[in-house]
Amino acid sequence: MLSTKLRPLLKYSLLGGFVGGTLLSLHGNQYQIDSIGIVRLSRAAFTVFQIGVIYKKDLYGKGLDKSTIEYKELKSICHKRSAEKLLDLCCTNKGVYIKVGQHIAALDYLLPSEYVETMKILHRNAPTNKISDVYKVIKEDLKKDPLEIFSNIEPEPLGTASLAQVHKATLKDGSVVAVKVQHPYVQGNSKVDMKTMECLVKIMSLIFPEFKFQWLVDESKKNIPQELNFAQEGHNAEKMADMFKDVEWLKVPKVRWDLTTSRVLTMDFVEGGQVNDLKYIQENSINTFEISDKLGQLYSKMIFIHGFVHSDPHPGNIFVKKNEKGNCDIVLLDHGLYATLSEEFRANYANLWLSILNRDRRAMRYYSSKLGIEGDAYGLFACMVTGRTWDSILHGIDKTTFSKNEKSFMKQNFTGVLPKISEVLQNVNPQMLLILKTNDLMRGIEHTLRTGTRMGAFCVMSQCCVKSVYNERYKKCDRKMEKVRVTLAEFWELFKIRVYYTILSLKQISVNIFS
Known part of the structure; x- marks a missing residue:
């Protein structure tokens, strides 16, 4: 006392x-x-x-x-x-x-x-901050009055997020840039x-x-x-641009490092419309299926091949535009949040997807346990990963269009298992949480674009899964003959996938012709 x-x-x-x-x-x-x-x-x-x-x-x-x-x-x-x-x-x-x-x-x-x-x-x-607050942060971080750096900063932001807002600006040399400024305090x-x-x-x-x-x-x-470190965001953007430097249709705005700090990020301004802006897409004659296929390819390679995943793909962070060849370019913005996936996680997640595509319940249970989900919860976990009903998974999600009735059925039935869903999220491998968020946001974009089932994207995802799985097996090989066998097995699996999806696409074309 x-x-x-x-x-x-x-x-x-x-x-x-x-x-x-x-x-x-x-x-x-x-x-x-x-x-x-x-x-x-x-x-x-x-x-x-x-x-x-x-x-x-x-x-x-x-x-x-x-x-x-x-x-x-x-x-x-x-x-x-x-x-x-x-x-x-x-x-x-x-x-x-x-x-x-x-x-x-x-x-x-x-x-x-x-x-x-x-x-x-x-x-x-x-909520948006006043332009005077924006000027204040720029002056504190860049050590100059904003009007000494920019000939003009548009007072109305291009977009406002939870941690920052973005303004279009013109440098003294006439270059047009986008300036992302963190909210004060x-x-x-x-x-x-x-x-x-x-x-x-x-x-x-x-x-x-x-x-x-x-x-x-x-x-x-x-x-x-x-997300609060804009300098790190700049490095993420450069890493993404380097990873996909051979992909002509992916555009990542260049960082202006002389005008970037932890609270101010300056990048080249890129024209385009939001990926969910159907009016812009129609006015510019952009094919929505091309958008969905390219996004599917991009994210499959990020998740299963590179293990470095842009994890905030909401519509405001993905722009589309028509290029000189008449095709669609994807512009990826806001690189503040990335998931870095271990090789073991990628292999387990890829095997889970292959088991779902193959409708192999035993493998689904096994690879779900590898990701932290034990027992019968593997079925619910598979539904959360795919965003589909268990019935759709058993019938083959690559061949079933996600219907309004299915969405309604899912919402009604998921409501009854909310505690189990929260338990899954509590127990799952933490690397999975950003992937689930990314999957949900991507599905939302596809729903807005009304693209339905995308054979091309499913084909690429299946190929990426196989490459991830066999890459892990190859690394564990000690002898030369083992490596040859793994390489041949991978080639055979990829060949079967190409044949399978080619047949499916031909069937779909014939259905569309005669329907």
Whole structure:
């Protein structure tokens, strides 16, 4: 027990530490009271308290039978009100809060639809900072007045994301560039914000005890520091451009290193339209199937061959444009978030995909266990990987068009296994989390383009899987004859794939002619 003399000393020491910490935080944020940690933490805590009151008073306090329609309707109303409170918090605190809010918006099968639909606005309308704030960051990092560097910076941003916004600008020599500028105070507040978000997630787990959300916190802690380092983003862009230097149709804007820091990224400006802009695509006579096939090829090679995967392929980060030959170029933007996959992981994931394509349930179970998923959960995991129903997987996903009925069926049935999905996400190999996110975003683009089943993309993916698997086997060979056998086996598998997909394509053409 503390003595009566020590208690006041401890009390005032804690108070002094709190005041001192607050003053330091104020100084670090240039005396912007709204951006300091204690204000943001208090705002978040109050929001959580309000959400708790909504559920306790307006839902659980009514004493309604949970099986009644009245209870379900009231629960939906409480979800909606709580989601709006959470959205307000994200828009007010900005930065990391918006990033996590965007994650919530992507959890279609894991959270109530009221939360998902409410938070989706953050993908389209992230809060924008004033141009004066943009100038301030540029001046601090580049050590010059922006008008000494640029002859013009367009005040209206080309796009605004959770951590930064992009402006079109013209250099003094007439070169047109895109300048990505980090939102002020995001970097300074990120650590405090992540701690706060971890507390919020723990409280949400109390509200929804059947769900496990710690994986979301762990991923955010790992990924956000990467995304906040724009110099690293520049290096990622250069690595991607070098990896695919022989692919003429892939364009990665060149980094202007003399105008790049950890908070400012300057790249050559590239014209084009967003990959989901159907009006732009139609006006420029771009073939949507060509877009889907090229994206499929690009991401299959990233995942299975290179193990370095652009992991934020939402429509705002992928542009398309028609080249001089009349074909489609893919422009890849925003290189802040990449998944680096180990060779062992790539081999296991490739084998899983081959087992799914071959409808081999025993192999599906085995390679799912290699990726952290044990027992009968392998079926659910296969559905999450492919975005298809179990029935479609058993009938061959390369031959089945993803229909609206199938999507509706999945949503209805996935709702009943939400706790199992959250358990899968908690247990799966962490490298898989960004791949699942990437797969979902790619499927969303394909759905918007209405391209359906893409034989060309499936063929390339199958080939990449085989190459990844046999590359791993080749490395384990000690003798020359073993290497020859593995090389011949790989050649035979690739030959069978080419023949198989050629026959499928011919069948599809004949169906289209006579239908």
